Amino acid sequence: MSRIHVSTTVNGDAAEFLCDPAASLLDALRDSLGLTGSKEGCGSGDCGACTVVLDGEMVCSCLVFAAEAEGRAVRTIEGVAEGSVLHPVQQKFLEHAALQCGFCTPGFIVAAKALLDRNPDPTETEVRYWLAGNLCRCTGYDKIVRAVMDAGAQLRQERTPA
């Protein structure tokens, strides 16, 4: 089967790769582009470890064919920090110890940022429902939810004119 040439945008930069038609976007990100931050947990859309933002909406990259990325814009965990400056969601995950093994963390951070980008003041219930598609087997979720709530508070403070 011939490979497909795909031109796309990843974290704001033009990117090109060749892929097998059955390859997932996650496969292409990890194996062709070397962006190994997104993880494969379940491969069936249940765990959210592979969460990326595709044309502004968060999706499981394991359930997107790599070929579908042609002409689209993809944002991954590698594009969340600005250079060496962590995004508030990342900083708060560290402060609240919202990770243990860390495998689910990239997916949680991409998903949490996607929430705060559209709703900087979510309720705890909104955070919990939004993150229902991200599974963590270590933390019990409480620290993650607190980190996201706290990141939202910081983002609101940063946006408020002094």
Next chain:
Amino acid sequence: MPSPAYHAPDTITGAIALLAADPSALPLGGGTDLIVQMRSGRIAPGAVIDLKRIEGMSGVRREGDVFVIGAATPCSALKGDAAFSAAWPGVVEAANLIGSVQVRNRATMAGNLCNASPAADSVPALVAAGATCVIAGPGGVRQVPVEAVPVAPGRTSLGPGEFVVEFRLPVPREGGGDAYLRATPRTEMDIAVVGTGVCLVLDAAGTCMAARVVLGAVGPTVMLVEEAGAALVGSRLDDDVLAAMSRAVQAASNPIDDKRGTVSYRKAMAGVLARRAALIAAGRAQAVRGISR
């Protein structure tokens, strides 16, 4: 998984030709069922025909007194259409109970219908709303009621090479309201053990003029329960009427017994949820009419 060909045609005609060229080819909408089934080895299409590059296949539009929903419209995008959300809140809520945010940003109601799971959440709501779907294929284009598509778990009435192009829902009649409720063992990320969709129309005095009561997950396919709808018509949804409607729902329910719910639990809950959904639908109809009861 074995490698299929991937095609992304930009016209319906192109998609029909590609699907006709390979009898094992399958259309791709959101892929949240298709890709999972391919990866598990359950299906091995020779080609995947991505419908999302076809104009009009994504998004909600209004054509006269009809809402048209492109088959590749993700469930979450329905919430973004204010007019459609106001007209058919039950349909929008049902579609947005499926999976996670990540899944709903890809998954479509057409996929939910064609996957033909008896527990599909959006299907009872669509049937209650009286939705039809437009199906294209090598024999041309046809339009059928949504309930005519699923014929058994995992099987549809679509012929070889046919695929859903769009859903068509009427603009609700004056005094119309709809609702969908489901029961799941967990509060999120779960599959219905019972789902009930209700659509009804109230006149200015609050009398029910028309009603459709629809069940999911309590039989091999979605079920339009005519007797339950008929029980509501002509009434003001008093307690004895709602009880009669619940009995009709329970009588029609024919669920399986499994680890997620017993037959008796599913039957009982079907009656409870149909009653609650009818009251929500009536409340929405009254809000439109400004009736207080």
